[in-house]
Amino acid sequence: MLAAAAGLLAFGLSAPHAFAATEPRIDLKVLVVDNGDGPVGAITAELKSTGIPYTTVDLTSANRPVIDDAFLSDTVNGTPRAKYQGVVLPNEAPFGTGSAEQTALETYEKTYAIPQVDAYTWAHPEVGLNYASYSGTLDGHEADVTTAGQSGVFGYLDGPVTFEDNDPSVSESYGFVAAPADGFTSYVDTAVPGSDDRGSLVGEYAHDGRRELVLTFAYNEYQQQFLVLARGIVEWLTQGVHLGQNRNYFSVHVDDVFAPDSRWDTDLNCTPGDYDCTGDDDGSTDIRMTAADAQYAVQWEQEHGFTLDLAFNAGSGEEWKQEHGGTDELATQLLADKADFRWINHTYTHLFLGCVQDLTTVPWSCAKNADGTTQYMSQADISAEIADNYNWAVANGLSVDRTELVTGEHSGLAVLPQQPDDNPNLAPALAANGIEWTASDHSRETEQRAVGSALTVPRYPMNVYYNTGTQAEAVDEYNWIYTSAADGGSGTCENNPTSTCLAQPLDTATGYTSYIVPQEARTALSHAIGNDPLPHYAHQSNLTEDRLLYPVLDQVLDDYNALFADNTPLQNPRESAIGTELQRRTAWQSALDDGSVTAYRIGNTVTVTAPSGTQIPVTAPEGTIKQLLLGTTAFGTPYAGERSAWTTPDLLQTALTLTLPTTT
DSSP states (O other): OHHHHHHHHHTTOOOOOOOTTOOOEEESOEEEEEOSOHHHHHHHHHHHHHTOOEEEEETTOTTOOOOSHHHHEEEETTEEEESOSEEEESSSOTTOTTOHHHHHHHHHHHHHTOOEEEOSOOOOGGGTBOSOSEEEEOTTOEEEEOHHHHTTTTTTBOSOEEOOOSOTTSOOOEEEEBOBOTTEEEEEEEEOTTSSOEEEEEEEEEETTEEEEEEOBOOOTTOHHHHHHHHHHHHHHHTTOEESOOOOBOOEEEEEETSOBOOOBTTTTBOTTSTTOOSOOOOOOOBOOOHHHHHHHHHHHHHHTOOOEEEEOHHHHHHHHHHTTTOOHHHHHHHHTGGGSEEEEOOSSOOOOSBOEETTSSSOEEOBOTTSOBOBOOHHHHHHHHHHHHHHHHHTTOOBOTTEEOOGGGBTBOBTTTBOSOOTTHHHHHHHTTOOEEEEETTTOOSOOEETTEEEEEEEEOSSOTTOOSHHHHHHHHHHHHSOGGGTSOOHHHHOTTOOOOSSOOOTTTHIIIIIHHHHHHHHHHHHTTTOOOOEEEEGGGGSTTOTHHHHHHHHHHHHHHHBOTTSOOBOOOHHHHHHHHHHHHHHHHHHHTTOOEEEEETTEEEEEOSTTOOEEEEEETTOEEEOSSSEEEOSEEETTEEEEEEOOOTTOSSEEEEOOOOO
16 A cells, blocks of 8 residues: 555655555545635636536535535445545635534545645635735736646646736736745745735645645636636646546638638628628729748748648639639649648538528528428539539549538528528438538537537637738728727627627727737637637638738747647647547536446546446546556557546456556
8 A cells, every 4th residue: 555655646646544454435526615706617617628527516505415424425345435536615614614514524635635726715824825915906917837836737837827918997817926834835926016026826735634726816717827727726636637638729720712702892891792782892803812822821831830721612713713714823832732731621612502592682581482481402412512522622632531521601500590490401411421520600509519410510710801811901891890880880899799899990000910810819729728629710811912810820829839838739630530529528428417427546546437438538647557458558648747538448348447657
């Protein structure tokens, strides 16, 4: 037992107290005591996103269970069992110091060496800190990971964590900055305003045989400072061994490749050619990449180590070529550099695959059959759009995955209010062409769902508009959407509860780089660092003329690399891998909700059972071994200083068994 305890301490796990000749069983589940405040909600959201099972005790509920010995522990087949591997509290003593429930919880933590996170508290000696040297807003402050934090659970960070300051007129994060007292190790600190001293914001207080992670700043689940630190908080809470996995993702789809995109008219405040754009347009040309733009895309990818996904419309390219003398330098260049990109079938000519649109009405409506039913594009026509594009790709040697699809405008799927249901011909056409993953628009539907035998992959639209090629055009359209009617805008923002109007229109000469780029990059980065694999999408028009997309991507990648260490690389999966990840997460959450997962640690052995065929996500320290029916193999792949994977028991095994690393 002493050897096993030494091994646990070697990778950050506390050895449980001795139980005669029997090691206790520690269930891999977290207890969350929730008072309804944002910090507890943020940590809970991180647990759920990661795939860690947890039980919530709602302090505001009159029917909540009593926290006592029976609630926290019992005995299973003669083995003492701790029902929770970690505890999240709103503060250090939510039940009241010396109360029966608080005493039971503290005794439990001592007995089984269970760590406790104090989600948000003030600086005072009872949490191992001196009284605050500073208390107040932290907006715009930089915090640093200390040497102790770097060598521990925050070792995935490189450097400073800047607290958000999105609105100078609003205090977005309040906190207490204080010097550590005896028994306290600071992991994240910041400068005390007006002083050369530094004080802790996140640290560990070891006392009375217990360990608490003390956070002295307020936050919610969406703020960047929490998203950056969340991984470390969870790894400290679970001592580096837990169900679920967490990675940082960023994929970018570029739609309409080979096709031209219509151009925004800054006088009409609409896009000529659209059903709702009337008036005399200025005769401006459509927007289409050039060969030089294709070359630049390859150069940019190589400089940034990042691959773009090109969603292409080969038929639209062939039409363009016929209209321009039979040659297409863009297609020639892209095909010459085809190995530098990933390619996604975007249908042959970008037809609308839903109902037959009646464009004589504003907004458009679905055409009706003689019997009054909706008239839909046929299965044969949908299938031809998919198959012709795929066959062109194969003939030209593109690395296209047959199972992936992005329909034009995400058409074929329901679009409210005109077409409340999917085109019934879409699902059979997808199945006939081997499509397993079809893109959907996250702004319309946020969750993955089935379309016949295929599944959707929701994509985040970027506020880099398809119909703009220059910064001035992009700002003009942005102003139209996001300024009030009194300021010359459409007033849409005034009537949309999810939108906010700009205080004043942006300068068309400077507004793109000074406002739109930082805003869009911040949003994309929050997705990337939030264990969110969903892809983002823009359009080929954004890779030409002023090349609007690149400044956004540059800032996302630069900000990410400034924050995270090399052991935490940004993942860039293609559509099929994203779809698979979403599918696995859904199945895993269903298994947790059904109570059909059992997972526990006894000493340095982890055992997990789940419904047959269920992919199990697990995170464990470096050096963890997976037990096979005969022999062993290394577990998982490295990420953020640990190893993680979706895995299953080996053939003929009923449980997944992992052996954690030990030292002699």
